[in-house]
Amino acid sequence: MGKALGLGHAVWCARRLIGNDPFAVMLPYDVIAADKFCLQQMIEAYNETGGNMVAAMEVNPEKSSSYGMLDIDDGQSDGALVKVKVKVKVKVKVKGMVEKPKAEDAPSNLAVIGRYILSPNVLKNLNQLKSGSGGEIQLTNGIAAELTQGSDVYGYRFKGQRFDCGSKSGFLQATVSFGLAREELRDDLLDYLKVILTADRVAH
Numbered sequence: 001m002g003k004a005l006g007l008g009h010a011v012w013c014a015r016r017l018i019g020n021d022p023f024a025v026m027l028p029y030d031v032i033a034a035d036k037f038c039l040q041q042m043i044e045a046y047n048e049t050g051g052n053m054v055a056a057m058e059v060n061p062e063k064s065s066s067y068g069m070l071d072i073d074d075g076q077s078d079g080a081l082v083k084v085k086v087k088v089k090v091k092v093k094v095k096g097m098v099e100k101p102k103a104e105d106a107p108s109n110l111a112v113i114g115r116y117i118l119s120p121n122v123l124k125n126l127n128q129l130k131s132g133s134g135g136e137i138q139l140t141n142g143i144a145a146e147l148t149q150g151s152d153v154y155g156y157r158f159k160g161q162r163f164d165c166g167s168k169s170g171f172l173q174a175t176v177s178f179g180l181a182r183e184e185l186r187d188d189l190l191d192y193l194k195v196i197l198t199a200d201r202v203a204h
Helices: 007-012 038-049 062-065 121-128 140-146 168-181 183-203
Strands: 021-024 030-033 051-060 066-072 072-078 081-084 097-099 110-118 155-159 163-166
Touching: 007 121, 007 140, 021 038, 030 110, 030 168, 038 051, 038 110, 038 155, 051 066, 051 140, 062 110, 097 140, 110 140, 110 155, 121 140, 140 155, 163 168, 168 183
Parallel strands: 051 155
Antiparallel strands: 021 110, 030 163, 051 110, 066 097, 066 110, 072 081, 081 155
């Protein structure tokens, strides 16, 4: 069994299955409740834009160190769709996506969420990358490399509610939310929650 070297490495390991076609990546711990699947929303937008696309949502600045953050071209925004800009600092150093920055270093409040539609060229970029943030090969860096090569990267503000099921609290929030959304479960679950809340108040 190989060593886990980050999301970028995991995606790169599927290169022979992907071949030369655009491909989607879905991270299972990012659960999104929506009337239309988040990836379906993105596919419809991608059919108009091409390039690369990542799901995006606004986060509080203090949480930016947990996400890849987007540097947005304010002049290239169209509703849900935002175009990531190439921001040159010095010569060849390009900053369009930043992996887990400190709050003061985040280029915006738009974070990358676990849905991607990517060009197969991203796999070539990953092949050339060294370890990044946390000693891992970051998918974000492979996507950011597209900017230096003249390819477009878009952030898509999806419609829906995202739950971070990589955390215990997020998993519980998702369980309660999806349970309440089910007609056959809602009443029993509500009654149980009321009992728990009442017992908690009595205990205090």
